[in-house]
Amino acid sequence: MAARTIIVINSKGGSGKTTLACNIAAHYAIEGKKVALVDFDRQKSAIDWLQDRPEDRPEIMPIDGTKRAATVPRGMDYVIMDAPAASHGKQLEDLLSRARTAIIPVIPSTIDLNAAERFLEEVLDAGRVLKNKVRIATVANRVRENSPGRWEIEEYLDSLKLPDGRKMPYVAMLRNTQNYVNAAERGLSIFEIAPSRAEYDLELWRPLIRWLNSKHSLPA
Numbered sequence: 376m377a378a379r380t381i382i383v384i385n386s387k388g389g390s391g392k393t394t395l396a397c398n399i400a401a402h403y404a405i406e407g408k409k410v411a412l413v414d415f416d417r418q419k420s421a422i423d424w425l426q427d428r429p430e431d432r433p434e435i436m437p438i439d440g441t442k443r444a445a446t447v448p449r450g451m452d453y454v455i456m457d458a459p460a461a462s463h464g465k466q467l468e469d470l471l472s473r474a475r476t477a478i479i480p481v482i483p484s485t486i487d488l489n490a491a492e493r494f495l496e497e498v499l500d501a502g503r504v505l506k507n508k509v510r511i512a513t514v515a516n517r518v519r520e521n522s523p524g525r526w527e528i529e530e531y532l533d534s535l536k537l538p539d540g541r542k543m544p545y546v547a548m549l550r551n552t553q554n555y556v557n558a559a560e561r562g563l564s565i566f567e568i569a570p571s572r573a574e575y576d577l578e579l580w581r582p583l584i585r586w587l588n589s590k591h592s593l594p595a
Protein backbone atom coordinates (compact mmCIF):
# COMPACT_ATOMS: atom_id res chain seq x y z
CA MET A 376 0.00 0.00 0.00
CA ALA A 377 1.32 3.41 -0.97
CA ALA A 378 1.51 5.93 1.86
CA ARG A 379 -1.29 8.43 2.29
CA THR A 380 0.09 11.79 1.21
CA ILE A 381 -1.29 15.06 2.58
CA ILE A 382 0.18 18.52 1.99
CA VAL A 383 -0.71 21.67 3.91
CA ILE A 384 -0.26 24.62 1.61
CA ASN A 385 -0.98 28.33 1.27
CA SER A 386 1.28 30.96 -0.24
CA LYS A 387 0.37 33.33 2.60
CA GLY A 388 2.84 33.32 5.48
CA GLY A 389 1.53 32.61 8.95
CA SER A 390 -1.76 31.01 7.92
CA GLY A 391 -1.10 27.89 10.01
CA LYS A 392 0.52 25.47 7.57
CA THR A 393 3.14 24.24 10.00
CA THR A 394 0.66 24.09 12.87
CA LEU A 395 -1.79 22.02 10.86
CA ALA A 396 0.88 19.75 9.38
CA CYS A 397 2.37 18.99 12.81
CA ASN A 398 -1.03 18.38 14.38
CA ILE A 399 -2.21 16.12 11.55
CA ALA A 400 1.05 14.17 11.77
CA ALA A 401 0.66 13.78 15.53
CA HIS A 402 -2.94 12.68 15.19
CA TYR A 403 -2.00 9.73 13.01
CA ALA A 404 1.12 8.90 15.04
CA ILE A 405 -1.05 8.70 18.16
CA GLU A 406 -3.27 6.24 16.29
CA GLY A 407 -0.20 4.03 15.92
CA LYS A 408 0.42 4.81 12.27
CA LYS A 409 3.89 5.19 10.79
CA VAL A 410 4.12 8.89 10.00
CA ALA A 411 6.71 11.00 8.23
CA LEU A 412 6.62 14.80 8.34
CA VAL A 413 8.27 16.42 5.35
CA ASP A 414 9.34 20.02 5.85
CA PHE A 415 9.66 21.88 2.54
CA ASP A 416 10.35 25.17 4.28
CA ARG A 417 13.91 26.45 4.58
CA GLN A 418 12.94 27.88 7.96
CA LYS A 419 12.46 24.28 9.12
CA SER A 420 9.76 25.05 11.68
CA ALA A 421 8.22 21.58 11.42
CA ILE A 422 11.59 19.92 11.95
CA ASP A 423 12.22 22.24 14.90
CA TRP A 424 8.92 21.14 16.37
CA LEU A 425 9.96 17.50 16.00
CA GLN A 426 13.27 18.23 17.66
CA ASP A 427 11.40 19.54 20.70
CA ARG A 428 9.18 16.48 20.74
CA PRO A 429 9.60 14.37 23.89
CA GLU A 430 10.98 10.91 23.22
CA ASP A 431 8.13 9.14 24.94
CA ARG A 432 5.61 10.56 22.45
CA PRO A 433 4.46 8.64 19.38
CA GLU A 434 7.24 8.89 16.87
CA ILE A 435 7.11 11.05 13.76
CA MET A 436 9.94 10.79 11.26
CA PRO A 437 11.45 14.14 10.24
CA ILE A 438 12.32 14.60 6.58
CA ASP A 439 14.05 17.69 5.27
CA GLY A 440 12.26 18.27 1.99
CA THR A 441 14.53 21.16 1.07
CA LYS A 442 17.33 18.68 0.39
CA ARG A 443 17.43 17.56 -3.20
CA ALA A 444 18.15 13.97 -2.22
CA ALA A 445 15.34 13.80 0.35
CA THR A 446 13.39 10.56 0.19
CA VAL A 447 10.65 9.08 2.30
CA PRO A 448 11.48 5.56 3.44
CA ARG A 449 9.22 2.73 2.36
CA GLY A 450 6.56 1.44 4.67
CA MET A 451 5.17 4.76 5.90
CA ASP A 452 1.42 4.89 6.41
CA TYR A 453 1.19 8.69 6.27
CA VAL A 454 3.40 11.32 4.71
CA ILE A 455 2.38 14.78 5.90
CA MET A 456 3.98 17.73 4.14
CA ASP A 457 4.47 21.30 5.30
CA ALA A 458 4.78 23.75 2.40
CA PRO A 459 6.70 27.02 2.58
CA ALA A 460 5.09 30.44 2.20
CA ALA A 461 5.16 32.10 -1.21
CA SER A 462 4.74 28.87 -3.20
CA HIS A 463 3.66 29.88 -6.67
CA GLY A 464 3.95 28.79 -10.29
CA LYS A 465 6.17 25.84 -10.96
CA GLN A 466 6.96 25.31 -7.28
CA LEU A 467 3.26 25.18 -6.47
CA GLU A 468 2.64 22.66 -9.26
CA ASP A 469 5.58 20.61 -8.01
CA LEU A 470 4.31 20.59 -4.41
CA LEU A 471 0.79 19.69 -5.50
CA SER A 472 2.20 16.77 -7.50
CA ARG A 473 3.54 15.18 -4.32
CA ALA A 474 0.25 14.68 -2.53
CA ARG A 475 -3.17 13.26 -3.19
CA THR A 476 -4.75 15.60 -0.67
CA ALA A 477 -4.08 19.28 -0.05
CA ILE A 478 -5.33 21.28 2.93
CA ILE A 479 -5.39 25.05 2.63
CA PRO A 480 -5.55 26.95 5.93
CA VAL A 481 -6.91 30.50 5.72
CA ILE A 482 -6.93 33.07 8.51
CA PRO A 483 -9.63 35.71 8.85
CA SER A 484 -8.51 39.15 7.86
CA THR A 485 -9.33 41.15 4.78
CA ILE A 486 -5.73 41.05 3.64
CA ASP A 487 -5.54 37.32 4.13
CA LEU A 488 -8.82 36.71 2.36
CA ASN A 489 -7.64 38.71 -0.64
CA ALA A 490 -4.38 36.79 -0.66
CA ALA A 491 -6.26 33.52 -0.22
CA GLU A 492 -8.49 34.38 -3.16
CA ARG A 493 -5.50 34.91 -5.45
CA PHE A 494 -3.80 31.77 -4.18
CA LEU A 495 -6.93 29.66 -4.60
CA GLU A 496 -7.31 30.91 -8.16
CA GLU A 497 -3.80 29.70 -8.82
CA VAL A 498 -4.45 26.35 -7.14
CA LEU A 499 -7.65 25.85 -9.12
CA ASP A 500 -5.70 26.50 -12.27
CA ALA A 501 -3.00 23.97 -11.43
CA GLY A 502 -2.83 21.00 -13.77
CA ARG A 503 -3.17 18.42 -11.00
CA VAL A 504 -6.28 20.04 -9.63
CA LEU A 505 -7.82 20.41 -13.09
CA LYS A 506 -7.11 16.74 -13.74
CA ASN A 507 -8.58 15.77 -10.38
CA LYS A 508 -5.32 14.19 -9.24
CA VAL A 509 -5.34 16.00 -5.93
CA ARG A 510 -8.29 16.71 -3.67
CA ILE A 511 -8.32 20.05 -1.92
CA ALA A 512 -10.14 21.46 1.08
CA THR A 513 -9.98 24.68 3.06
CA VAL A 514 -9.76 25.13 6.82
CA ALA A 515 -10.43 28.43 8.58
CA ASN A 516 -7.70 28.93 11.18
CA ARG A 517 -7.17 31.30 14.11
CA VAL A 518 -10.82 32.26 14.10
CA ARG A 519 -12.16 34.40 16.94
CA GLU A 520 -15.58 32.95 17.29
CA ASN A 521 -17.47 36.02 18.37
CA SER A 522 -15.92 38.35 15.85
CA PRO A 523 -17.48 39.59 12.60
CA GLY A 524 -14.44 38.11 10.82
CA ARG A 525 -15.78 34.68 11.60
CA TRP A 526 -18.87 35.11 9.45
CA GLU A 527 -16.90 36.75 6.68
CA ILE A 528 -14.44 33.88 6.41
CA GLU A 529 -17.09 31.18 6.77
CA GLU A 530 -19.24 32.74 4.08
CA TYR A 531 -16.26 33.12 1.80
CA LEU A 532 -14.86 29.60 2.23
CA ASP A 533 -18.34 28.17 1.93
CA SER A 534 -18.88 29.89 -1.41
CA LEU A 535 -15.85 28.47 -3.22
CA LYS A 536 -16.26 26.18 -6.20
CA LEU A 537 -13.96 23.58 -7.76
CA PRO A 538 -13.10 23.72 -11.48
CA ASP A 539 -15.82 21.13 -12.18
CA GLY A 540 -18.41 23.37 -10.57
CA ARG A 541 -18.80 21.35 -7.39
CA LYS A 542 -18.38 22.95 -4.00
CA MET A 543 -14.87 23.16 -2.64
CA PRO A 544 -14.92 21.35 0.69
CA TYR A 545 -14.59 23.74 3.61
CA VAL A 546 -13.95 21.18 6.29
CA ALA A 547 -13.15 22.83 9.60
CA MET A 548 -13.00 26.02 11.59
CA LEU A 549 -10.19 26.09 14.16
CA ARG A 550 -10.23 28.79 16.77
CA ASN A 551 -7.49 31.15 17.78
CA THR A 552 -6.07 29.75 21.00
CA GLN A 553 -2.80 29.65 22.89
CA ASN A 554 -3.32 25.91 23.16
CA TYR A 555 -1.54 25.49 19.80
CA VAL A 556 1.28 27.77 20.81
CA ASN A 557 1.75 26.14 24.22
CA ALA A 558 1.64 22.65 22.75
CA ALA A 559 4.06 23.52 19.95
CA GLU A 560 6.60 24.93 22.40
CA ARG A 561 6.82 21.47 23.95
CA GLY A 562 6.88 19.55 20.67
CA LEU A 563 3.31 18.45 21.27
CA SER A 564 0.04 18.60 19.39
CA ILE A 565 -3.41 19.69 20.47
CA PHE A 566 -4.13 15.96 20.90
CA GLU A 567 -1.47 15.64 23.59
CA ILE A 568 -2.20 18.44 26.06
CA ALA A 569 -4.60 18.28 29.00
CA PRO A 570 -7.96 17.22 27.51
CA SER A 571 -9.72 19.59 29.91
CA ARG A 572 -8.02 22.50 28.11
CA ALA A 573 -8.23 21.17 24.59
CA GLU A 574 -11.65 19.53 24.65
CA TYR A 575 -13.29 22.17 22.52
CA ASP A 576 -10.42 22.29 20.04
CA LEU A 577 -10.55 18.53 19.65
CA GLU A 578 -14.21 18.91 18.75
CA LEU A 579 -13.33 21.50 16.11
CA TRP A 580 -10.72 19.13 14.64
CA ARG A 581 -13.18 16.28 14.25
CA PRO A 582 -14.67 17.27 10.87
CA LEU A 583 -11.19 17.76 9.40
CA ILE A 584 -10.08 14.29 10.53
CA ARG A 585 -13.37 12.85 9.34
CA TRP A 586 -12.83 14.36 5.89
CA LEU A 587 -9.22 13.11 5.78
CA ASN A 588 -10.44 9.63 6.66
CA SER A 589 -13.17 9.67 4.04
CA LYS A 590 -12.95 8.84 0.37
CA HIS A 591 -13.84 12.47 -0.40
CA SER A 592 -10.25 13.48 0.35
CA LEU A 593 -8.83 11.04 -2.18
CA PRO A 594 -8.84 11.41 -5.95
CA ALA A 595 -10.91 8.75 -7.73
Ligand SMILES: Nc1ncnc2c1ncn2[C@@H]1O[C@H](COP(=O)(O)OP(=O)(O)OP(=O)(O)O)[C@@H](O)[C@H]1O
Nearest residue numbers: 388389390391392393394460517550551552555556
Ligand atom coordinates in the same frame (compact mmCIF):
# COMPACT_ATOMS: atom_id res chain seq x y z
N1 LIG B 1 -5.33 28.31 15.70
C1 LIG B 1 -4.30 29.02 16.19
N2 LIG B 1 -4.43 29.73 17.32
C2 LIG B 1 -3.40 30.46 17.83
N3 LIG B 1 -2.21 30.54 17.25
C3 LIG B 1 -2.01 29.86 16.10
C4 LIG B 1 -3.02 29.06 15.52
N4 LIG B 1 -2.53 28.51 14.37
C5 LIG B 1 -1.27 28.96 14.26
N5 LIG B 1 -0.95 29.77 15.29
C6 LIG B 1 0.32 30.48 15.50
O1 LIG B 1 0.47 31.40 14.44
C7 LIG B 1 1.82 31.46 14.01
C8 LIG B 1 1.88 31.07 12.52
O2 LIG B 1 1.46 29.74 12.38
P1 LIG B 1 2.28 28.71 11.47
O3 LIG B 1 3.73 28.83 11.74
O4 LIG B 1 1.66 27.39 11.63
O5 LIG B 1 1.95 29.32 10.03
P2 LIG B 1 2.65 29.00 8.63
O6 LIG B 1 1.61 29.12 7.60
O7 LIG B 1 3.38 27.70 8.73
O8 LIG B 1 3.70 30.19 8.53
P3 LIG B 1 4.89 30.30 7.45
O9 LIG B 1 4.24 30.71 6.16
O10 LIG B 1 5.78 31.35 8.03
O11 LIG B 1 5.55 28.95 7.36
C9 LIG B 1 2.59 30.51 14.90
O12 LIG B 1 3.16 31.23 15.93
C10 LIG B 1 1.53 29.57 15.44
O13 LIG B 1 1.85 29.06 16.70
Ligand SMILES: [Mg+2]
Nearest residue numbers: 392393416420
Ligand atom coordinates in the same frame (compact mmCIF):
# COMPACT_ATOMS: atom_id res chain seq x y z
MG1 LIG C 1 5.37 27.20 8.28
